[in-house]
Amino acid sequence: MISNNLRKAREYEEKYETVIKEEDRPAFHLSPRVGWMNDPNGFSFFDGKYHMFYQYYPYESKWGPMHWGHAVSEDMLHWKYLPAAIAPDTEADMVGCFSGSAVDMGDGRHMLLYTGVTREGFEDYRDKLLGYESGDIQIQCVAIGDGVNYTKYDTNPVIDSSMLPDGCSKLDFRDPKVWKNSDGTYNCVVGNRPADGSGQILLFTSADGIKWNFKSILIKNECRYGTMWECPDFFELDGEWVLLTSPTEMVASGLEYCSGSGTLCLIGDYDETAGKFTDRSNQSIEYGIDFYAPQTILTADGRRVMIGWMQSWGTLDIKDSSEPWFGQMTIPRELSVKNGRLYQWPAKEVESMRTGKTEYRGVSFEDILKLDGVSGRQVDMEVVVRPEDIDSYGGFEIRFAQDDNFYTSVIYDASDSVMKIDRSHSGCRGDITNQRICSIGSECLSELKLRIILDRFSAEVFINGGEKAMTITMYTEQSADDISFVASGRVNIDVVKYDLK
Numbered sequence: 368m369i370s371n372n373l374r375k376a377r378e379y380e381e382k383y384e385t386v387i388k389e390e391d392r393p394a395f396h397l398s399p400r401v402g403w404m405n406d407p408n409g410f411s412f413f414d415g416k417y418h419m420f421y422q423y424y425p426y427e428s429k430w431g432p433m434h435w436g437h438a439v440s441e442d443m444l445h446w447k448y449l450p451a452a453i454a455p456d457t458e459a460d461m462v463g464c465f466s467g468s469a470v471d472m473g474d475g476r477h478m479l480l481y482t483g484v485t486r487e488g489f490e491d492y493r494d495k496l497l498g499y500e501s502g503d504i505q506i507q508c509v510a511i512g513d514g515v516n517y518t519k520y521d522t523n524p525v526i527d528s529s530m531l532p533d534g535c536s537k538l539d540f541r542d543p544k545v546w547k548n549s550d551g552t553y554n555c556v557v558g559n560r561p562a563d564g565s566g567q568i569l570l571f572t573s574a575d576g577i578k579w580n581f582k583s584i585l586i587k588n589e590c591r592y593g594t595m596w597e598c599p600d601f602f603e604l605d606g607e608w609v610l611l612t613s614p615t616e617m618v619a620s621g622l623e624y625c626s627g628s629g630t631l632c633l634i635g636d637y638d639e640t641a642g643k644f645t646d647r648s649n650q651s652i653e654y655g656i657d658f659y660a661p662q663t664i665l666t667a668d669g670r671r672v673m674i675g676w677m678q679s680w681g682t683l684d685i686k687d688s689s690e691p692w693f694g695q696m697t698i699p700r701e702l703s704v705k706n707g708r709l710y711q712w713p714a715k716e717v718e719s720m721r722t723g724k725t726e727y728r729g730v731s732f733e734d735i736l737k738l739d740g741v742s743g744r745q746v747d748m749e750v751v752v753r754p755e756d757i758d759s760y761g762g763f764e765i766r767f768a769q770d771d772n773f774y775t776s777v778i779y780d781a782s783d784s785v786m787k788i789d790r791s792h793s794g795c796r797g798d799i800t801n802q803r804i805c806s807i808g809s810e811c812l813s814e815l816k817l818r819i820i821l822d823r824f825s826a827e828v829f830i831n832g833g834e835k836a837m838t839i840t841m842y843t844e845q846s847a848d849d850i851s852f853v854a855s856g857r858v859n860i861d862v863v864k865y866d867l868k
């Protein structure tokens with residue numbers, strides 16, 4: 368039996384998805400079936416497929432009472448929509464089903480662990496969709512299903528405020544990320560706000576995924592990076608422990624962190640017995656404009672793959688809210704730790720979409736260059752740039768999504784060793800952030816390596832073998848599909864470009 372709210376959402380999405388033409392959506396980035404999408408939720412492998420759920424409000428292209436949308440894929444690039452998985456419809460989640468995660472229970476059951484947002488007086492509100500209010504309480508809930516239909520656990524919540532140590536906020540307690548241990552037990556990390564008003568990550572343990580115990584405060588922010596830490600993820604990778612989280616209200620710091628909603632990767636040591644993580648290094652996960660709240664999975668072949676919300680809370684005006692869909696996910700990115708830093712690279716599945724190779728080696732030029740066959744809006748392109756004379760080399764720019772009026776670009780400034788991504792000329796009418804800069808290694812002076820993945824409405828740039836990534840969305844007309852290269856000083860470049868199908 369499904370609730371009225373879920374039934375309405377499923378009927379609505381089935382009816383209104385038809386207003387969105389396929390060519391008006393990204394080709395291989397997941398977008399909402401209709402309406403609004405934010406964080407990736409429940410990214411998991413179950414019953415032979417990758418599952419991606421997402422924060423979803425089908426009825427408008429703006430944030431509203433949160434449902435979970437649902438899609439499945441064999442390659443994390445081509446997604447098939449399934450009916451909305453859960454809607455706010457019980458006492459524990461009447462205000463919204465906020466972010467969470469999913470796990471294969473190993474016995475044919477797929478478990479969702481999510482944040483229910485609730486308020487006193489369920490009977491008064493049953494079947495209504497409520498707006499979030501600042502006094503609403505956040506608790507953790509379970510729904511179990513077969514990969515399509517999910518039943519909420521009768522006695523949700525499974526983790527409530529009474530389990531929190533003194534000083535932990537009941538109002539900011541969300542986004543559980545669950546994983547199963549090799550002995551069959553479960554752990555989850557949850558974002559929380561302690562008395563100092565900043566963030567912390569709590570660790571819980573469970574024998575069966577349903578009955579949970581508080582284990583420890585995994586790590587405290589202590590007002591170092593933003594305030595509340597949202598959407599944590601915690602895993603071991605290449606012999607290091609890695610915590611990913613998305614802090615709110617960041618204050619800009621050098622070129623590493625920007626103000627507003629940010630992303631944070633801490634690498635350090637984990638004392639499993641005590642449940643304590645101590646960070647040794649910190650960095651942004653991403654250096655572009657549109658990236659937030661990523662979630663990872665461990666694939667069957669042992670890869671740690673991450674997908675993020677390809678949007679930022681600060682730049683919602685990039686798109687007109689009267690359009691029938693808003694929000695996209697990034698491509699899947701394979702993570703690694705090298706020399707104490709997090710690297711990311713397009714997952715190998717992207718390569719199987721490549722067609723139509725165009726290749727140039729050792730092209731020498733200065734000023735502006737266009738190359739035959741190098742254009743398009745669904746592109747995977749690798750570029751290597753070597754200056755012919757380092758002393759007179761000022762830098763290098765790639766312009767894409769270009770026509771007579773518009774372009775978006777990545778610009779390397781050789782004198783400062785910085786990379787800028789810039790969509791100031793991509794036709795956006797909103798007064799939003801259009802540029803971002805990050806520092807890159809000095810070795811890029813003699814050889815700069817870039818890989819750029821373009822889809823209809825986005826660009827993802829991987830610098831220096833994935834040492835840094837910069838992502839933006841852009842909504843220029845698809846006919847703006849030129850690509851050009853601009854060099855200050857004579858350079859010698861290699862370009863290998865594929866179309867992505």
Ligand code: FRU
Binds near residue numbers: 405433466482597
């Ligand atoms: C992050 C976030 C989460 C929350 C969800 C609500 O973008 O604020 O913390 O669960 O979005 O939609």
